[in-house]
Amino acid sequence: MPKMKTHSGTKKRIKRTATGKVKISHANRAHLKENKNPNTVRNNRSANYMSPSDVKRIKKNIPK
16 A cells, blocks of 8 residues: 655644644734734734644655
């Protein structure tokens, strides 16, 4: 059976931590920050982890 290929779009957007959690970035981070609330911009800097129900689906795309 051939090796499973990693999904290219997924590997650009998520990272897996050493404990197996899936780390993702917040929405509204990229641009137009002057129009956004400073509290929102500040809170989006912190780590964001994917919910366990979605992790099962995502781990199939990144077989490491």
